[in-house]
Amino acid sequence: MSETLSIYNTLTRKNEIFTPLYHGMVGMYVCGPTVYNNAHLGNARTFISFDVVFRYLQHLGYKVRYVRNITDAGHLESDADEGEDKISKKAKLEQLEPMEIVQRYTIDFHDVMRAFNTLSPSIEPTATGHIIEQIEMTKQIIANGFAYEVNGSVYFDVTKFAQTHPYTALSNRNLDDLLNNTRELDGQDEKRGRLDFALWIKAKPEHIMRWPSPWGQGFPGWHLECSAMSRKYLGDVFDIHGGGMDLIPTHHTNEVAQNVACTGQHHPVKYWMHTNMLTVNGQKMSKSLGNSFLPLELFTGSHALLDKGYSPMTVRFFMLQAHYRSTLDFSNEALLAAEKGFARLMNAIRLIDSLKTGAATTSNIELLKQNVYAAMNDDFNTPIALAHLFEAVRIINSVNDGKETLSEADKQTLKKLMHEMVFDVLGLREEQAINTDKIDGLMQMILDQRKDAKARKDFASSDLIRDKLKELGFEIKDGKDGTTYSIV
């Protein structure tokens, strides 16, 4: 079925049949987080979306090399090469060495990714781990005539590049409009053109993160790391490049320019994929509006806009109910509905094994399966795939209620489809939140039963309960103030 996979390509603005550069193999690069703060929900959506892409491509039999970087240096506060390095600034605020900041928020990011059951990428390179490669690339771009050095910094010459290359192809903007919307250079500016951007930035004396280079002590520009790392691990031309759509006009546009200027390959990326933004009750999610919450706040419900907490799997399920190219709107109502829907889905899957089978099947299971794959093959359309999977849920419940019948062969097809799609491809799983509270609650019910039995002098029953608990690995002990239990 892999022949029919189509992907919406931001570059061509249409759905295209997916044909990898090398038969059976896929190279995919996704721009990862800047680890100067807790992982935010927009990032989480992007990485969950590409996790499904990664999973589905593997499910189709491709060998995928999935590279997702960690930005641990060079990301300035503003896209216009102004302000401080985000990590150095945070390090000063928290009185920590920058790499302590990096460590703290890399761990937080991985924790969130694990909670969401995303697979680790094949390689997770860091910007600081590729300073040499970035310096080499800068040297090559200068040698090719598309960059210039001023006072220890190196800038990419967009004006020159745009004369011979479609600089705005990815964003589909008009170059003149873009120029008119960018502030004019003043006398202080080292840049020659308004759209020029830094490849290498001279370190001010107080800047902590710095490396020696042919242009003196400095650090790489943010856009450069992704060019250097995607080339190193995927080659000069590779299959898929992904990220949030906010990255299109500057970061990804400049990434392409760097790659082209360095290698001379006009199309370094075959398919560009971008995820859409998050909204809250219809409004754009943003820190300044106060309507942005962190994954952890969503899990615990500790944000004024949230009625309660929602489990990571509920949130993942909720996200997959929207297509990755659509905006995704958070509201308590929608999250509550997702919670119910997810529980329904899991309960149905749990029921499959116990379904009684008969001679014939009243539903068309093969068609159902085709519909699910058709949805996934249509640019990873998870909401449509889920709708078909809920048709399967309906059938399972109906067979369980004795209202429909299922042959043994179809039951096995259904089971395989549900397991592969829900667990392997969509990356959902049973919540592991079976907590001590639940054990405590059940145990209390049983100990109360035992107390009643003892009260009516039914010692056979009370001893039986003790023995059964022991079999399960619980030791109980009667004391003056009631019965306590321990896990042995």
Next chain:
Amino acid sequence: MSETLSIYNTLTRKNEIFTPLYHGMVGMYVCGPTVYNNAHLGNARTFISFDVVFRYLQHLGYKVRYVRNITDAGHLESDADEGEDKISKKAKLEQLEPMEIVQRYTIDFHDVMRAFNTLSPSIEPTATGHIIEQIEMTKQIIANGFAYEVNGSVYFDVTKFAQTHPYTALSNRNLDDLLNNTRELDGQDEKRGRLDFALWIKAKPEHIMRWPSPWGQGFPGWHLECSAMSRKYLGDVFDIHGGGMDLIPTHHTNEVAQNVACTGQHHPVKYWMHTNMLTVNGQKMSKSLGNSFLPLELFTGSHALLDKGYSPMTVRFFMLQAHYRSTLDFSNEALLAAEKGFARLMNAIRLIDSLKTGAATTSNIELLKQNVYAAMNDDFNTPIALAHLFEAVRIINSVNDGKETLSEADKQTLKKLMHEMVFDVLGLREEQAINTDKIDGLMQMILDQRKDAKARKDFASSDLIRDKLKELGFEIKDGKDGTTYSIV
């Protein structure tokens, strides 16, 4: 109590009062894993030992910067600068890019560390992330006259260094003996002296992991990364350096030589700490003897030498029952005893809150506390500390049985001591292996009760059970073939 902490210093071969270089702050570097294979148990013991050091120093109020590296390049198969790079070799075997190997085994290592409940270090730098720093250090050592270049490789000149510095101070070996036990150089050798070692190694054409340098394409020698990274994050002189004792004669000896030759500081490390080896049934644990098991094999019991699996907390507890400088012998008997001991410890802690208090205490809780701290202050003597904590277990059980009494104040002291020492310092925790099986078992007991109630037409009881389960978050459904439950 922090004034009294003493640490056994490998360099001076005696216990020394611990006085950090900067008041209230500690810099600690521990040699981390080479990520070309699954984390092994010897490494796990080393990192659990230093986790306790990290935790205890923090408990005493120190601000600790704990740096533990990841060796993702440069570690050759042999300490004599021979053989292939361990990661490149594994990459060829598995047909993966070296950084895919690094990613796989870094994740495995972190999973194991998490299972053992070790805290993440403050910074976890990688060798590939510090190539520039290693090149700069090599340049400085050459400039200082302690290294030389031959055909694109750079070697440390041990003969020259040893003329003015105590090269073997850490290992306490005789330099002449060492020379006599090292093979003679042959005509092919680029090294000038037998004990010379590589700082930078020229990459053969087929070598994948390579970087440009003043000496051509190559990669750093293994010892160099630790010198470069400890200096970068902890300074030219720092407090504690740790690792397994197998690292003393070559890796740590050469690390010191590099630091001294580069910075001119004669004592880069104030306290050297080393963990001892593992044995199995009295025999050295080693791959070639077939008696070495991985942490995962230990957890699951999937190794011929193991009767059953032992939980990560049982293994951690077991390891802490030996002092880090003693060998640790694995046997089924000892692990079984540890499993029982750990359960006893946890059950006692769980009991504390429910203990009835009286006017007087029959035991001396304050003395008990002093004994625990005295043990920890004596070079982190966890087995003695645990012995005293088991005296606390005895007291708790005795009070619970009504045989001893405890005042409210002493109960609070005891509770604080147990929580801080067992959870915060020793890093033990309740096993989270409360699994679905246990829930299933308890639920079945309750559903059987309900079935009995229905059979005797006691519908009030059966409905009450349903309602109570609903309160706990379980929904039950009666079907033709029995009752099923779902988690809502």
